[in-house]
Amino acid sequence: MRCFFRLLCYDFRIQTRNRAEWSSLILFFTIVILLLPFTLGPEPELLRRLAPGLIWLAAILMSLLSLDRLFIQDARDGSLDVMMLSILPLPVVVLSKMLAQCGMMLAALFTMLIPASFLLGLDSALLPVLALTLLLGVPTLVFLGGVMGAITVTLHRNASLLTVLLVPFYIPIMIFATGACDAAAMGASIQSNLLLLGAILSLVLPSAPFVIASGLRQG
Amino acid sequence: MFRKVSFDLKAGDVLFVTGTNGSGKSSLLRMLAGFLSIHSGAILWQDKDMSDDRVSYQRNIHYIGHLDAIKQELTVHEMLDYWRTLQGLTSVPAYHRHDPFGIMSLYDKPVRYLSAGQKRRLTLSRLLCSDSLLWLLDEPTTALDHHGQKILSDCINEHRAKGGMAILATHYDLDLEGALRFDMNGQRP
Numbered sequence: 001m002r003c004f005f006r007l008l009c010y011d012f013r014i015q016t017r018n019r020a021e022w023s024s025l026i027l028f029f030t031i032v033i034l035l036l037p038f039t040l041g042p043e044p045e046l047l048r049r050l051a052p053g054l055i056w057l058a059a060i061l062m063s064l065l066s067l068d069r070l071f072i073q074d075a076r077d078g079s080l081d082v083m084m085l086s087i088l089p090l091p092v093v094v095l096s097k098m099l100a101q102c103g104m105m106l107a108a109l110f111t112m113l114i115p116a117s118f119l120l121g122l123d124s125a126l127l128p129v130l131a132l133t134l135l136l137g138v139p140t141l142v143f144l145g146g147v148m149g150a151i152t153v154t155l156h157r158n159a160s161l162l163t164v165l166l167v168p169f170y171i172p173i174m175i176f177a178t179g180a181c182d183a184a185a186m187g188a189s190i191q192s193n194l195l196l197l198g199a200i201l202s203l204v205l206p207s208a209p210f211v212i213a214s215g216l217r218q219g
Numbered sequence: 220m221f222r223k224v225s226f227d228l229k230a231g232d233v234l235f236v237t238g239t240n241g242s243g244k245s246s247l248l249r250m251l252a253g254f255l256s257i258h259s260g261a262i263l264w265q266d267k268d269m270s271d272d273r274v275s276y277q278r279n280i281h282y283i284g285h286l287d288a289i290k291q292e293l294t295v296h297e298m299l300d301y302w303r304t305l306q307g308l309t310s311v312p313a314y315h316r317h318d319p320f321g322i323m324s325l326y327d328k329p330v331r332y333l334s335a336g337q338k339r340r341l342t343l344s345r346l347l348c349s350d351s352l353l354w355l356l357d358e359p360t361t362a363l364d365h366h367g368q369k370i371l372s373d374c375i376n377e378h379r380a381k382g383g384m385a386i387l388a389t390h391y392d393l394d395l396e397g398a399l400r401f402d403m404n405g406q407r408p
Contacts, residue, residue, distance in 0.1 A: 007301075010301045011298065017293075018292055060404070077287070078286025078287060083251070083305065085280055086305035087306045
């Protein structure tokens with residue numbers, strides 16, 4: 001247990017020190033949000049209505065872009081071999097890595113959430129709902145990304161395969177998350193959509209480290 | 220890739236795997252580390268087939284490959300401590316008392332500022348972070364100076380004296396007494 005927290009500490013440190021990469025991801029997110037109004041037209045009412053969906057779209061694109069950090073980089077610099085030979089069980093090592101990635105992803109998104117919702121004119125009453133859907137949805141995205149990352153690493157393929165594999169799994173999360181925001185906008189109950197997001201997360205969170213570990217061992 | 224490769228090691232043995240480029244030395248070492256599966260044949264560890272319980276077999280191994288497995292974001296001592304944590308160790312590390320590779324002088328230096336040789340020394344220090352019986356070293360002397368090579372030979376000899384084993388794929392002859400040799404040339408199907 002102590003080792004796990006120590007490992008988590010180091011994984012967070014590795015993530016937070018990689019400022020260049022995270023700032024480029026935040027920049028990417030911002031650019032998507034900034035450019036979307038130009039393609040959709042400048043009507044404030046339209047943007048206000050689409051805002052939750054657009055922010056989610058930017059979040060998904062950003063998470064796809066960050067996936068290369070999971071295992072592919074570790075395989076490239078050789079640290080995957082060290083992880084595989086560790087005395088700590090591989091799922092534990094994987095979990096620590098995934099949690100650090102999740103934490104950074106959420107931190108990056110939440111820094112940009114208020115400016116982005118301001119730019120798109122999101123209804124301020126919807127902001128907490130949107131934040132909640134991100135909080136429940138983004139860890140699922142990252143953990144699913146990890147599963148696919150582990151598979152592509154062992155297949156020695158590049159990240160484009162990863163994206164193709166992932167998109168079908170991302171669609172339900174996107175539907176439930178934006179569904180919750182839509183329901184909130186219309187004054188309906190958001191409970192069912194949030195419960196579904198939570199259910200997916202509680203399924204993925206405990207099982208993904210084991211799936212990833214066995215995926216990595218297939219190499 | 221290759222066939223009819225057979226050898227056995229006892230406690231204290233060291234084996235040089237030699238062969239031309241592309242003869243399969245690295246693949247052989249990766250197979251021995253359990254990273255690559257073997258098509259036919261078996262790797263026996265203490266008379267048990269390692270593929271029956273690969274995870275517990277891999278706990279006996281230190282593998283050092285071509286890549287340094289270094290995280291650019293950490294400092295030297297963080298990197299060492301990270302490796303020790305992966306090995307489930309939280310006690311005071313041995314390299315504080317015993318630092319043959321001379322990396323303690325770089326203690327707080329970010330790893331990305333190290334030269335290739337210094338990175339190699341840091342990577343080799345991983346061997347001393349925890350005890351493993353079998354060392355698999357793939358071209359361990361790359362970028363290492365003469366002094367570093369001498370230190371590596373001493374470390375391997377010390378490891379052997381404690382009953383450890385080592386398998387090295389290398390073109391450079393380290394000064395190791397009574398080392399066994401295995402030539403990969405001519406093992407092609």
